[in-house]
Amino acid sequence: MPVITMEGPFLPDDKKEALVKGFTKIASEITNIPQEAFVIFIKENPYENMAQGGILISEKLKIQNTKQ
Numbered sequence: 204m205p206v207i208t209m210e211g212p213f214l215p216d217d218k219k220e221a222l223v224k225g226f227t228k229i230a231s232e233i234t235n236i237p238q239e240a241f242v243i244f245i246k247e248n249p250y251e252n253m254a255q256g257g258i259l260i261s262e263k264l265k266i267q268n269t270k271q
Contacts, residue, residue: 204240204241204242205230205234205236205240205241205242206241206242206243206244207226207227207230207241207242207243207244208243208244208246209222209226209243209244209245209246210246210247210248211245211246211247211248212247212248212249212250212253212260213247213248213249214245214247219245222245223243223245226241226243227241227243249261250264
């Protein structure tokens, strides 16, 4: 059973559904493994627990929002 793991921010259920359908379809087409065999884990993380370039994503978003 192949496993696909996606880590990212919280997503609404409709986005998660689109994501897992897309991952499963593409992975199945590329690997020739039936879609039913795939298991997908979505690990959601708050922006306060993610950083890029030494800056929390939550802080980057605050900065971006003040510039708009």
